[in-house]
Structures are given as structure tokens and as C-alpha cells.
Amino acid sequence: MPTAPPAGPPDGPKGKGPTVSHPRDEAAGRPVPVLLAGDDFVLNSLLLEALHAQSGPSSWDARTLELPWPHVPFGPVAEVDEASGSEEAMIEALAGARVCLTQMAPLTARVLAACPELELFAVSRGGPVNADLAAATAHGVRVTFAPGRNAESTAEHTLALMLAAMRRVPHAQDSMRAGRWDSGFYAYDATGLEIAGSVVGLVGCGAVGARVARALHALGAEVLVADPYTDPAALPPGARLVSLPELLASSSVVSLHARLTEETAGLIDAAALAAMPRGSVLVNCARGGLLDYEALTAALADGHLFAAGLDVFDEEPLAADHPLRSAPNAVLSPHLAGASRATARRAATMVAAEAGRWLRGDAPLHCANPEVLEAR
Incomplete structure (x- = not known):
């Protein structure tokens, strides 16, 4: 469950077309609704710290979703693999959010259909296997990943x-x-x-x-x-x-x-x-x-x-x-070569950097579905 009530979407267009509008209404000074879907490795506190270091606290209206990995093994969720949590929890937590930073949260066709404001889904892993790239592309959502984090x-x-x-x-x-x-x-x-x-x-x-x-x-x-x-x-x-x-x-x-x-x-x-x-x-x-x-x-x-x-x-x-x-x-050892505190901090920094690029209107550094960018 999200730890804070979802914020309403910012003023302006809510469509999912390929052209990404400027993420903030500067006149109103409204921060961007962002979901931090962390777990017990890439902590929400690390994601929030990295996000604030990128753009300052006033840029973001952050809410969090705690995922059960690694204490509960990841697995398939609907059509995606190696995910943690549920579609229901994601739909509720993402309501109104335009950006999501996560490691394991599932991005499925059902989640995308229920969350039309979403524009950026930044995955802090070497590959975004927990995201349905075809569905994300159809909805105009850029999906980024974090190669080399570990x-x-x-x-x-x-x-x-x-x-x-x-x-x-x-x-x-x-x-x-x-x-x-x-x-x-x-x-x-x-x-x-x-x-x-x-x-x-x-x-x-x-x-x-x-x-x-x-x-x-x-x-x-x-x-x-x-x-x-x-x-x-x-x-x-x-x-x-x-x-x-x-x-x-x-x-x-x-x-x-x-x-x-x-x-x-x-x-x-x-x-x-x-x-x-x-x-x-x-x-x-x-x-x-x-x-x-x-x-x-x-x-x-x-x-x-x-x-x-x-x-x-x-x-x-x-x-x-x-x-x-x-x-x-x-x-x-049980598949933990990439498990270090430095890796978790680096992963949080990499996805926060992608959020910062989105906020400034810059192209992402590591985009898994570049068709979204080419269609702009």
C-alpha cells in the first residue's frame, strides 16, 4: 500500500501521446507525482535521497510502495518476469503518478491501462525484465534501465x-x-x-x-x-x-x-x-x-x-x-554477487538520474524502448 495518499495529476494534458510535455507547471509550482517502489535492497530511502540530489525536494511529490523482495522471492506477475508485488498494489500506488522509480515492481499491460498519467518507468536493474516493453511503448511510456550497476x-x-x-x-x-x-x-x-x-x-x-x-x-x-x-x-x-x-x-x-x-x-x-x-x-x-x-x-x-x-x-x-x-x-553462494551496499546506492542514483533527465526534457541515457523517443 502507498504510504501517502496519491497526489492528483498536474495541470495540463493527460494524454499518452509520444510528445512528453514539460513535467512541471512552473506557474503553479506543482511538484511531479512520483512513485518510489523500493524493496529491502534498493531502499525507498536511497531512491528518495538520490531523487532529491538530482532536482531538489521541491520538484517531486513522492509517495512510496514497499515491495517484499528479497524476503519473498521474485517471480512472474501476469506477463512479466522476475517481479515483486502485485498489479493491484501498483495500480493503487501509481494513481496520478507520472514517474516511477523501482527495481522489481511489475509494469504490465493492466497496470499501464489503469495509470494513464505515467510517462517514465525507471528500472534500477541491468535489464527491465519486470516491464512489458510492448505495452509500455503502446502507451507512450519510456522504460529505462541501469546497466553496469553491479x-x-x-x-x-x-x-x-x-x-x-x-x-x-x-x-x-x-x-x-x-x-x-x-x-x-x-x-x-x-x-x-x-x-x-x-x-x-x-x-x-x-x-x-x-x-x-x-x-x-x-x-x-x-x-x-x-x-x-x-x-x-x-x-x-x-x-x-x-x-x-x-x-x-x-x-x-x-x-x-x-x-x-x-x-x-x-x-x-x-x-x-x-x-x-x-x-x-x-x-x-x-x-x-x-x-x-x-x-x-x-x-x-x-x-x-x-x-x-x-x-x-x-x-x-x-x-x-x-x-x-x-x-x-x-x-x-545464492546468486548474490551483485549484492553490495554500493550497488544499491548506485542503482538508486542511476534511476534518479533518468528522472532528472525527464524533468529537464532531456533524452534518457539507457532507454529500453527507444521507439517512444523516435515517435516524438
Whole structure:
């Protein structure tokens, strides 16, 4: 439920045509009705702070809607995916609003039909999967998103999983918590691996992969990159572009950073894992669909792989009886590589910046349905 009664729409046209009128009636000094549909990660307080930093408190008439994510998992809402909350709550909270800032709120055809004043729906995620883009375009609503908001966090989490798997940190912690002081970890066959001097292969070198590459180079690794869309001249210092077969055959650590597309789905299958050197390590903080997890579990069980660090899975949440949970030297986290306080603040800042551009009459920086802009 909204925390304040919805404000009435500002004076002026209420139509949903492609031409966006100036959002404020300067003569009347009326602030713009805006809905902040935050959750327990991208907080409404962060959204409000970022919005006020963009344009000042007097520019906005803000009301809030609290969404239950992450305590209640996201899921499909009507025709959209990975959303939190309900159409009914959104329709009530959005009444009269011209702008909505959110991470997870559903923007469906039903919501759009019930909220004709809405002009901007700014999603603080790398992709607006919780918005029906076709319906938004038909209603003249620009939908924006926030690419790269969690690149720093995901790169750091990748390194954390990589180091934890290579140095067997969870094994040591489990031993300590059990009351032991296990000097057997110094036995040669039980010791871990070092990044310095290792060949580390990155499958994909976008915003996250490039950050990981720079950190690995600083730690003394030889960095290989397999990415058909990367310009060799734009590679981070110390990285070398190679084919995927060469990367798999040469790397003692392979980390996945590719987008999930029809081309990359199942890219690292049983044959690709078999092509990696025995005793190597695989890390995936990108997308579960890139990897054959059944083949990975087998490669860990028979010792072909030394370890794996995994934040994403082909089915989420991971089943309680999934064999990966007991696989040798598998370091697992529940899809939280992008979870940092800095990411939440950055996400709020990015959507607030889009609201500021809208307020000034400027084009959005990241628009998911540019047809709305082209029709102006």
C-alpha cells in the first residue's frame, strides 16, 4: 500500500501521446507525482535521497510502495518476469503518478491501462525484465534501465569465490568451527593454488570481465580472454585475446562473464570441461545457462576439476538435494554477487538520474524502448 495518499495529476494534458510535455507547471509550482517502489535492497530511502540530489525536494511529490523482495522471492506477475508485488498494489500506488522509480515492481499491460498519467518507468536493474516493453511503448511510456550497476560488486565476488575455491577456505573454516586445528592442510596434495603465475581465462570481457582482468593482472596472473565481440585494442592491460578452445586448453582457472544468448547457452558443456587441464578451477558469476551443471558435478566428483566457485545455477533456487551441495570443493553462494551496499546506492542514483533527465526534457541515457523517443 502507498504510504501517502496519491497526489492528483498536474495541470495540463493527460494524454499518452509520444510528445512528453514539460513535467512541471512552473506557474503553479506543482511538484511531479512520483512513485518510489523500493524493496529491502534498493531502499525507498536511497531512491528518495538520490531523487532529491538530482532536482531538489521541491520538484517531486513522492509517495512510496514497499515491495517484499528479497524476503519473498521474485517471480512472474501476469506477463512479466522476475517481479515483486502485485498489479493491484501498483495500480493503487501509481494513481496520478507520472514517474516511477523501482527495481522489481511489475509494469504490465493492466497496470499501464489503469495509470494513464505515467510517462517514465525507471528500472534500477541491468535489464527491465519486470516491464512489458510492448505495452509500455503502446502507451507512450519510456522504460529505462541501469546497466553496469553491479559490475564492481560482481567482479569482487568473482575474485572472492575464485580465491576461496583455490585456497580451500571453506574447508579450513569448517575444520576450525568443528574444533580442530588441522595441520594436514599443509600436506602437498591438500594445499591450494595461487593466482600469481597462473593462467586465468575469462570467457567474456564486458563490464565485469574487464574489471576481473585488471585485478588478476595486478595479482600476477597471465590473463586470456575469449570474446568474439571484444576489440583487441580495448583489452585491459596484460590481457590477451584467444579462441575459446585455446583458452580452455591453456587455463588453470576459467571464469565465465558472457551474456546468456542463443549463441552462448550451454557453452561450457561436458566436452568443454574435459578440454580444461586436470586440476583446474571453474568460476561462474554470470548466468547459469552458460554451464552444464550435471557435467560440472561429474568433473568435480572424479577429480578432473580441482574446484568450482558458483553464484548462479541453471535452476534457482538450487534444490536442497542438488548434488552440487555435496560436491567436492564446490564453493557456492545464492546468486548474490551483485549484492553490495554500493550497488544499491548506485542503482538508486542511476534511476534518479533518468528522472532528472525527464524533468529537464532531456533524452534518457539507457532507454529500453527507444521507439517512444523516435515517435516524438
